[in-house]
Amino acid sequence: MNGQRKGRDRGEPELILPRGRNETEEERADRRWSELLQEVRVIQTGVQILFGFLLTVVFTARFATLGTADRTIYAITLLLGAATTGALVGTVTFHRLVTGHRLKPQTVLWAARLALVGVVLLLATVASALLLILRLALNDTVAPWVVAGLVVWFVVCWFVLPAWVLRRYSSSE
Numbered sequence: 001m002n003g004q005r006k007g008r009d010r011g012e013p014e015l016i017l018p019r020g021r022n023e024t025e026e027e028r029a030d031r032r033w034s035e036l037l038q039e040v041r042v043i044q045t046g047v048q049i050l051f052g053f054l055l056t057v058v059f060t061a062r063f064a065t066l067g068t069a070d071r072t073i074y075a076i077t078l079l080l081g082a083a084t085t086g087a088l089v090g091t092v093t094f095h096r097l098v099t100g101h102r103l104k105p106q107t108v109l110w111a112a113r114l115a116l117v118g119v120v121l122l123l124a125t126v127a128s129a130l131l132l133i134l135r136l137a138l139n140d141t142v143a144p145w146v147v148a149g150l151v152v153w154f155v156v157c158w159f160v161l162p163a164w165v166l167r168r169y170s171s172s173e
Helices: 025-057 061-065 068-098 104-137 143-170
Strands: 003-006 015-018
Touching: 025 068, 025 104, 068 104, 104 143
Parallel strands: none
Antiparallel strands: 003 015
């Protein structure tokens, strides 16, 4: 078989990992670009909905009753949402501006970096939005703790678990 056996020594089910694909650098760049584009499509929809909601908040009657701290949190959240949108849309504009210059592998690398920046900014945007909403729904004492717990959860799901899987299954035995 063209793969490696992993997990047998830990009582885990046998997992056969392929050693790699038989593709050229250009084919790999094309595949990675398609995968990145699909990922950005998924995340961008959620970001657009969140950012659109944030843009409307200032026009609600309740906004006028917010204190200075909550208005500041709102402004920070709005700016983070705009920055998130910029990073994620940046992946596509980056590709569009360098297309045709035979830089596909480099384009994919830099667009992937922009997408990762977008994910980090999304984490900050969601945390900030949750803080604002939970300060109003709960109280000033509980809200930061709930948000901190959720941020830890997001970090585990979005970064720690993938890093663990990468380390666990890509190391050679």
